[in-house]
Structure formats: structure tokens, C-alpha cells
Amino acid sequence: MTDTISMTAIEVSQPGKPEVLVPARRPVPDPAPGEIRIAVKAAGVNRPDVLQRLGKYNPPPGVSDIPGLEVAGTVDALGEGVEGWSIGDPVCALLAGGGYAEFCVVPAAQCLPIPAGLSMAEAAALPETFFTVWSNVFERGALQPGEALLVHGGTSGIGTTAIQLGAAFGARVFATARGPEKCAACVRLGAERAIDYGTEDFVAVVKDATGGAGVNVVLDIVGGDYVARSIDALAVEGRYVCIGFVRGATATVNFFPVMTKRLVLTGSTLRARPVAYKQAVAEQLKARVWPLIVEGRIKPVVHEVFPLERAADAHRLMESNQHVGKLVLAVG
DSSP, rough: OOSSEEEEEEEEEESSGGGGEEEEEOOOOOOTTTTEEEEEEEEEEEEHHHHHTSSOOOOTTTSOOSSSSSSEEEEEETTOOOOOOOOEEEEEESSSSSSBEEEEEGGGGGGGOTTOOOOHHHHHTTTHHHHHIIIIIISSSSOOOOEEEEESSSSSSSHHHHHHHHHHHTEEEEEEEEHHHHHHHHHHTOOOOOTTTTOHHHHHHHHHHHTOOOOEEEEOOOTTTTHHHHHEEEEEEEEEEEEEOOTEEEOOOOHHHHTTTTTEEEOOOTSOOOOOHHHHHHHHHIIIIIIHHHTTTSSOOOEEEEEEGGHHHHHHHHHHOSSSSSEEOOOO
């Protein structure tokens, strides 16, 4: 348990380019009732962190302004009423903010044990993408064994997670990516076919691969013109799930195929959802996904680990789109 009163954290000095991420001294937070304080060993870097840095995705009310939505470390202190955890336990957690720091606090309900065999960096790469993919592909998208899933941005943190989970649960998985190397990475992770969006039409490819039927679920982090094309790629009773919009948050959609194919168009964000919802997802992950990680059937893909003080470099790499999988900050 820490006996210090201040810690190093990365703060957004002002909205802007990666260099606005600067180290600062902050008070070590105390856990409220129901919370755990974590001595952070590694913190995941995610697209919402970039949006927060740009001033486009502010933390929910009452949440730390320090970026960072997932961490791994050890339990450092327990808030009143917390059961099932002990000081020193290895833990990974989904946060609403505060991860780019030496210590953070989080509701115990959003914490999970670190699967056996994973490093702290690998464990820190789990929560944000696994919570997101489970809630959107398997809950909102209702993906079933034997169905076809199309994952846009297949080599992103979300994409590498969705490919592995989809394949592990018996779906046919297709993914879009840019260039032969990234497409090959998607196939290694379990995609039946990776589609190079720079040279191929993903609608034509998935229609051909499914005998003209189309895919049952699309997970989209791209948005923009991908929305209408994804609708074209869907089968009857298909589900389109949007969780990002790299190409823009607006789209022109022809609703005729939505009606004739009886499609569901949906989407979600995770950060501001209630603790009770995140707890329910955590329980599903622990029961159904964590055993697959322990068995080695699913593994987080970590592209590079940066020291905490080089958070700006991690953001630069993320914005370059040259990585495959997750970027992680090593703390301490």
C-alpha cells in the first residue's frame, strides 16, 4: 500500500497535438466506497484518448481529467465494502479515465483478475477492447455461431480483438485493412478473408464469399461512406453496429435496403455507461472469455510499449495508423 501522497501522471495541458501530453504531479487518489486503488504497471492507449487530447471527448462528470481507459497493476488499497480482492492482487480494469498515472481508482465491479500467463502490458491491453467488442458484437450485434462477421479496421485494437473473439465463438470472420502485411495479420488472427480496402471492394468480396447472401453483422469503427456500403454488405436480418467514425460521423443512407432486408442499425459508447452495466459485461468476460485467454486461444496483440513519459509518442504512432493491435504505456 502506497505511503506517498503524490504521483506522476500525464495530463492534457491544452487541446492539441500529441506534445500537449505532459507529465505532472498529482495527488494520489483515495478509493471511495466500492472502489479499488490500483498501483498501475501498464496503461492501454486508445482512440478515445486521442479524441480527449483533441478536446473532442471530455470525461463524464466527476471522472478524472487524466486520460486512460484501461490499466493493469496490483491492488493497492480497498474502499469500504469491497470484497473479493486483497492488497497485492494482480488486476486489470476498465476505467472512465485516469489511467495514464502511477495510481488510479476504479469501481471494483470493473476489475478483473489478470489471466494466467499474461504480462502486465498484455493485461493492460485487454479491458477497453474486450468490453467494447463483447458488448457490441455479441450483445448489440447478437452474433451467433456459424454467422458471418465483417470487422472494419481489422488491425486496430478493436479489430484484432473482434477477429479473435468472432473466430473463437464459431463465426466466419472477414476484415478490412490496408496493405498486404496488415491483411496477412488479420488472417493470422483468425479471419477467413482479409480485404485490402485500398485495392478491393469489401462489399463485392463478402458477397462473393457468402454466395451472395452478405454478412450477418458488421462492426464499424470507420463511419462516413462505410455506413452505406456496410448496409449493402449485410444479409437479410443483418445487424450494423457503429462504434467509431474515423471517416466522419455523418452519412447518407438509402433506407430501402434497410427496410427490405429488415436490418438493425445500432451503435454505442462505453465510457459513460453505468457501473452496473460494466459489471455485467465483466462477469460475461470472466466466465466466457478469460478461460480462452488462459488456454492461449485468444491473446491481446501488443504492437509496442512506451514509457509513461512518452505518451505523446504513443499517440503519434496511433494517429499514423502504422501499428497492428494495441499500444501500451509502461508505468514505473
